Amino acid sequence: MRVTLHQDKCVASGQCVLAAQEVFDQRDEDGVAVLLDDSPxxxxxxxxxxxxxxCPALAITLAES
Amino acid sequence: MTDTLTDTASGTGREPGYPIDRSPHCPFSPPAGLRALQSTAPLRKVRLWDGSGAWLVTRYAELRTLAADPRISSDILRPGYPHVSLGSLERARRQTSFIVMDDPAHARLRRLVTAPFTVRRIQALRPAVQELVDELIDTMLAGPCPTDLVREFALPLPSLVICRLLGVPYADHAFFQRHSAALLNRDSAERATEAQRILTDYLDGLVAEKLVRPTDDLLSVLATEQVAPGLLERRDLTAIAMLLLVAGHETTANMIALGTLALLRHPDQLDALRATDDPARVAGAVEELLRHLTIVQTGLRRVALADIEIAGQVIRAGEAVILAIDAANHDATAFTEPDRLDLGRDARRHVAFGYGVHQCLGQQLARMELQVVYSTLYRRIPTLRLAADPAGLPYKHDSIVYGVHELPVAW
Structure with missing residues (x-):
């Protein structure tokens, strides 16, 4: 699985961090999501x-192999 | 088949009115009339208080699709926007916050206030919230029994939390709680407009003070870092303060009181919640209560920017759209036996916080507060019970946010 995160779309809801803490985090300055692992x-x-x-902003896309 | 509002705007008068009254016997589920509309089509036309028409979207899949569609606008000043009540447009002309704006203005303003609401920052507040919850319970137990859970606990907790976060003096709570409630009331436009003026003056004064004597809170940070150097207009900060203050306590307070009522009416579920030490089960219970109760009861208001084809219909550019999140959270195609409260189900896909770029900014704060409350209140007071006839409770039928005005409890 390849994960792509579109930070420009992110609205900092934190939903991805709640769902998969080992794969997503949030920037301290504005809560925008950060991808920790693009092939979890x-x-x-x-x-x-x-x-x-x-994700309410449709900012995460997945390519399943 | 396509069907548009303009086809019937000439007045066949067949469209059902919206919002629809809730059945007095069924205080937790969405109104039966709303479910009836949902069973006929994913979206259909309704008639609003001012005689205007709107597309009411009641099914989960279509609601999510439209909520995330950039051709759907949240701009309250745009012609065709379905105002919730008389006075809404007048109030919007005086003051708007980013919740009723579109990008890029929405994104710019929202991003200024997202930092304190991240998962990590909210988790850091948990011990302080736990302490507040324990103190409020101590005070309640030391006072008269029965008492009103809304006044003694459900409203003070989120109010204290948002006041600390924003830097609003809690000593003024009676004042702004009263005006916040008035602002959300659909039935009295004059009173809501007056409440807007009073709260705006109050918060503008507070912003002015933060500019001169900043303290360690969000309004001070925004005043000194954004308003002082001219990056943000003072009136925009006042509007943000208003949004966060009102949203920060009215919503969570109603979830605490209505959630407690729902649990007291489902003793098996309450017992299971009380018995668990597993934070994941408590978190799951919070998601299910958010789904089941979906307290935002007048839908998310939108207007189409372009013709949008969906579910065999065409929403024309300029037509009003209302996203009924309460109906969507009770859509049987998305949630099995949706009217059953089942704290063990995976309800995390609910849309109680909305969906799309406007999804609730304070959702992590709300979740954390509710997790602390639901895992503490019924353990600290195992004999907690309703001290009134549930059918006679003062439900908030007249507000944008559902709940109870009072919840008499004993122990």
Whole structure:
């Protein structure tokens, strides 16, 4: 799985961090999401899919291999 | 089949009115009439208080699609916008915050205030919130029984928290709580407009003070770092302060009181919640209560910027759109047995905080406060019970945000 985060779209809801803390974080200065791991391990895939599904700004896209 | 508002604007008068009254016997679920509309189509035309028409979107999938569509505008000053009540436009002409603006203005202003609401910053506040919750419970237990949970606990907690965060003196709470409630009331335009004026004057005075004597809070930071060097107009900061103050306590307060009422009416669920030490189960319970109760009861107001085809219909440019998040959170295609409160279900996909770029800025704060409350209140007071007939409770049918004005409880 390849994860792409579009920071320009992010509205800092924090939904991705709640869903997959090991893959997403937020910048301290404005809460914009940060991608920690663009090819997360299989064990995190469900959480990452959930993060992409609940992102209100459609800022996370996934390419499943 | 396509069908547009203009086809029927000449007045067949067949469109149902919106909002729809809730059944007095069913205080937690969305109005039966709203569910009836949902069962016929994902979206359909309704008639609003001023006789204007709007597309009411009631199904989960279509609601999410439209909420995230950049052709759907939140600009309250745009012609065709479905105002919630008389006086809404007049108030918007005096003051607007980013919640009713489109990008790029919305994004610029929202981003100024996102830092204190990140998951990490909110988690750092948890011990202080736990302390406040414990203190409020101590005070309540030391006072008369029965008492009003709204006045003694549900309203003071979020009010104290948002006051500290913004830098608003809590000593003024009776004053701004009264005016915040008036601002959200749909039935009295004059009173809401007066409340806007009074709160604006109050917060503008506060911003002026922060400019001269800044303290360690969000309004001081924005006053000194944004307003003083001319990056942000003072009136914009006042509008932001108003939005955060009103949204910060009215919503969470209603979730605490209505959530407690719902749990007291579902003792098996309450027992399970009380028994758990697992933070993930408490967090799951919060999401389910947010979904089940969806206290924003008059929909998210939008207007189409272009023709949009969806679910076999065409929303024309300039037509009003209302996203009924309460209906969407009770859509059986998205949530199995949606009217059943089930604290064990995975409800995290709910749209109680909205969806799209306007999704609630304070959602992490609300979640954390509710997690602390729901994991503490019923453990500290295991005998907590309702001290009134639930059918006779003063429900907030007249407000944009649903809840109860009072919740008499005993222990």
């Amino acid at each position: 391990p299989a064990g995190a895939h469900d959480d990452v899919r959930h993060a992409a599904a609940v």
